[in-house]
Amino acid sequence: MAGGFFGGVHPEYNKELSRGKSIRVMPLPEQLTVYFSQNLGAPSNAVVKKGEEVKKGQVIAQPGGFVSTPVHSPTSGKIKSTGFYPSPVGTLMEAAVIIPDGRDEWEEGCDRERDTAGLTSDEIKDIVKEAGIVGMGGATFPTHVKLSPPEDKPIDILILNGAECEPYLTSDHRLMLEKTEEILEGASLFARAINVKNIVVAIEKNKPGAIEKMREAVEGRDGFSVEPMEVIYPQGAEKQLIYSITGRKVPAGGLPMEAGALVQNVGTCLAAFEAARLSRPLIQRVVAVTGSGIKNPGNVLARVGTSFRDIIDFCGGMTDDTAKVISGGPMMGVSQYSLDSAVNKGTSGIVLLKADEVAQFENEPCIRCGRCLVVCPMKLNPSALSIFAERMRYEETGEHGVADCIECGSCAYVCPSKRPLVQHFKRAKAEIRNRSKKAG
Amino acid sequence: MLTAVIALAGLGLLGSLGLAIAARVFAVETDPRAEEIEEVLPGANCGACGKPGCFDLAREIARGNADIDACPVGGEKAAKAIGKIMGIDFSGGGERYVALVLCAGDNKEALKKYQYNGIYDCVSVDMFFGGDKACSYGCLGLGTCAGACPFGAIDILPEGIAKVDSDKCTGCGKCIEACPKGIIKLVPAGRNVHILCSSHDKGAAAKKKCRVACIGCQKCVKAAPEGAIHMDDFLAVINYDAEIPESVAGECPMGTIKVFKTEDSAGQETAGGGS
Numbered sequence: 092m093a094g095g096f097f098g099g100v101h102p103e104y105n106k107e108l109s110r111g112k113s114i115r116v117m118p119l120p121e122q123l124t125v126y127f128s129q130n131l132g133a134p135s136n137a138v139v140k141k142g143e144e145v146k147k148g149q150v151i152a153q154p155g156g157f158v159s160t161p162v163h164s165p166t167s168g169k170i171k172s173t174g175f176y177p178s179p180v181g182t183l184m185e186a187a188v189i190i191p192d193g194r195d196e197w198e199e200g201c202d203r204e205r206d207t208a209g210l211t212s213d214e215i216k217d218i219v220k221e222a223g224i225v226g227m228g229g230a231t232f233p234t235h236v237k238l239s240p241p242e243d244k245p246i247d248i249l250i251l252n253g254a255e256c257e258p259y260l261t262s263d264h265r266l267m268l269e270k271t272e273e274i275l276e277g278a279s280l281f282a283r284a285i286n287v288k289n290i291v292v293a294i295e296k297n298k299p300g301a302i303e304k305m306r307e308a309v310e311g312r313d314g315f316s317v318e319p320m321e322v323i324y325p326q327g328a329e330k331q332l333i334y335s336i337t338g339r340k341v342p343a344g345g346l347p348m349e350a351g352a353l354v355q356n357v358g359t360c361l362a363a364f365e366a367a368r369l370s371r372p373l374i375q376r377v378v379a380v381t382g383s384g385i386k387n388p389g390n391v392l393a394r395v396g397t398s399f400r401d402i403i404d405f406c407g408g409m410t411d412d413t414a415k416v417i418s419g420g421p422m423m424g425v426s427q428y429s430l431d432s433a434v435n436k437g438t439s440g441i442v443l444l445k446a447d448e449v450a451q452f453e454n455e456p457c458i459r460c461g462r463c464l465v466v467c468p469m470k471l472n473p474s475a476l477s478i479f480a481e482r483m484r485y486e487e488t489g490e491h492g493v494a495d496c497i498e499c500g501s502c503a504y505v506c507p508s509k510r511p512l513v514q515h516f517k518r519a520k521a522e523i524r525n526r527s528k529k530a531g
Numbered sequence: 532m533l534t535a536v537i538a539l540a541g542l543g544l545l546g547s548l549g550l551a552i553a554a555r556v557f558a559v560e561t562d563p564r565a566e567e568i569e570e571v572l573p574g575a576n577c578g579a580c581g582k583p584g585c586f587d588l589a590r591e592i593a594r595g596n597a598d599i600d601a602c603p604v605g606g607e608k609a610a611k612a613i614g615k616i617m618g619i620d621f622s623g624g625g626e627r628y629v630a631l632v633l634c635a636g637d638n639k640e641a642l643k644k645y646q647y648n649g650i651y652d653c654v655s656v657d658m659f660f661g662g663d664k665a666c667s668y669g670c671l672g673l674g675t676c677a678g679a680c681p682f683g684a685i686d687i688l689p690e691g692i693a694k695v696d697s698d699k700c701t702g703c704g705k706c707i708e709a710c711p712k713g714i715i716k717l718v719p720a721g722r723n724v725h726i727l728c729s730s731h732d733k734g735a736a737a738k739k740k741c742r743v744a745c746i747g748c749q750k751c752v753k754a755a756p757e758g759a760i761h762m763d764d765f766l767a768v769i770n771y772d773a774e775i776p777e778s779v780a781g782e783c784p785m786g787t788i789k790v791f792k793t794e795d796s797a798g799q800e801t802a803g804g805g806s
């Protein structure tokens with residue numbers, strides 16, 4: 092039984108709203124807004140223009156570097172326009188508005204069955220890279236980069252992240268129940284790509300059904316095991332998960348591979364399976380649509396580029412007293428001001444909350460209670476960090492490790508002064524990045 | 532009791548003696564000119580020259596490592612005085628520059644796209660969809676510039692927009708660095724016609740977002756003397772070297788062009804002392 096990293100919190104999980112609802116396939120909407128850049132790292136570059144016809148699966152943006160991915164058209168149709176649109180990550184981002192022609196016609200070479208048994212490590216990496224696969228738990232880090240560790244950092248364990256510790260979200264839960272075999276197939280491909288024999292499926296104990304299903308499915312599969320995890324937020328954060336399972340620490344500022352572990356979200360495994368077996372690039376994902384503000388909560392398989400408005404309509408619309416729409420969960424998600432925001436590869440959920448569930452607060456001073464220190468899973472001192480940030484002493488936030496903050500929000504969750512701690516840290520990180528950019 | 536007091540006093544004496552000796556032993560030779568120059572500098576320690584404080588600049592000037600006009604705040608007057616101390620003729624000296632916020636879209640004129648509830652800081656709100664204003668170019672009005680100004684020259688008006696008091700402004704440029712929208716510019720003091728907009732949105736889009744936005748109609752370009760106003764990507768921009776008649780403001784259908792005088796003398800008085 093695995094569980095214990097330092098710190099963490101126990102928010103209300105509220106998963107019962109949508110966890111019992113099977114994944115429903117959303118019909119093709121009337122238009123799609125597909126962001127040209129959908130990964131962490133270098134932005135991708137658009138290769139299509141207004142007026143162009145595109146096929147389903149056709150590349151519409153090319154990677155802008157190694158730590159970058161291509162973006163594919165989610166259907167066949169015509170590019171009506173390009174421009175800047177609000178994106179779920181909280182920026183205005185350039186996107187193509189695609190009007191589907193209704194034929195949903197694949198690009199040549201896509202959607203063909205392939206025998207995956209003989210694929211070599213390099214072939215798997217290439218497939219993943221070309222399919223534009225990113226971490227689908229929300230981080231959108233390019234998956235092929237994770238599959239290419241330096242030779243002096245051997246990896247000996249692959250962890251499938253089915254923790255889904257973020258409140259409300261249920262998309263990974265449903266995937267584990269409904270796409271069990273596909274996920275494990277995808278995981279086998281990852282394991283082959285990095286030559287790892289030990290594969291652990293990590294699931295929080297509040298998903299007994301998924302644990303059961305996975306246990307049955309790994310039976311007879313060499314190297315696979317299922318590990319039920321203590322229910323504590325942020326159990327699914329990469330570094331915390333690695334520690335819980337292996338007891339190994341990822342060094343400050345380091346990547347998980349430095350602890351000899353590779354973590355892949357279960358949704359990412361499914362995407363890899365579909366890319367390898369069916370030659371389908373990543374153009375759709377499961378989104379949990381939930382919260383007290385949605386009339387008919389559920390889990391929706393939607394094309395990348397589907398607007399929040401269309402998804403919400405598909406789920407019966409929102410209640411009149413909905414006050415906040417969040418992309419992702421309430422702990423790490425980003426509130427949206429426009430329903431024009433569209434699903435990207437990292438949109439794991441849309442949470443709609445009513446006014447009485449949304450806190451409005453003043454920026455109160457820190458009372459030095461120390462609660463944030465006790466819960467910070469990175470063992471930082473959020474109190475001190477926030478005070479430095481408030482006084483614009485960003486260098487000191489750097490010295491006190493703000494770069495290690497995983498923005499989990501545990502500190503802000505317990506802070507009795509309701510301080511916007513994570514916002515301070517995001518601001519400090521941005522400032523430090525800018526300064527080092529200026530300094531060359 | 533008494534012995535304790537005496538002992539403490541003795542300790543104190545010993546301590547101060549030690550300090551006095553240390554001061555002699557570790558004393559750093561300072562160029563007397565550095566101290567004289569420090570007298571002339573404004574003493575604001577604003578850092579606009581790139582040094583941590585006024586004395587650091589004074590020392591560098593005395594050593595010949597910095598120019599006599601290296602203090603943008605002291606300006607010409609300080610440069611002349613420093614020139615005297617250093618025995619260098621100050622020949623340069625141009626116009627005094629003051630900061631100007633190129634936006635007039637306050638909360639009455641400009642549309643908001645969402646209600647912000649977070650840290651009171653322009654950079655922070657800017658990180659969130661480019662700010663709460665519909666216009667992604669305009670002043671966010673949370674006063675990060677005002678906080679950065681060492682001379683208290685910027686006010687945030689009740690309507691939620693930053694305004695520079697050109698009387699107090701020394702042209703140090705700190706606010707320019709602080710503003711995430713990059714809409715503060717240094718302009719020569721004493722000018723009175725200004726185009727207060729930074730939006731590169733096309734006319735129709737700009738108009739929808741703000742009632743005083745430049746819509747790129749070019750009426751001002753035609754009304755002004757040749758080359759005095761030019762278009763930069765749907766935005767009219769003033770060439771401050773040119774003379775622009777105040778009547779040009781009346782040509783603007785949006786009221787984007789404002790007539791007010793940026794003070795051309797006051798800042799020098801606070802900085803350099805009498806002339």
Ligand code: SF4
Nearest residue numbers: 467496497499500502
């Ligand atoms: S400081 Fe960062 S890592 Fe620590 S609890 Fe707060 S958000 Fe999480």
Ligand code: SF4
Nearest residue numbers: 457458460461463506
């Ligand atoms: S929890 Fe809030 S009030 Fe308490 S020490 Fe941390 S920041 Fe300060």
Ligand code: SF4
Nearest residue numbers: 680700701703704706
């Ligand atoms: S407004 Fe203040 S910060 Fe800006 S240039 Fe003038 S004195 Fe410097």
Ligand code: SF4
Nearest residue numbers: 653670671674676710
């Ligand atoms: S001028 Fe810039 S820094 Fe100043 S209030 Fe406006 S947006 Fe903020």
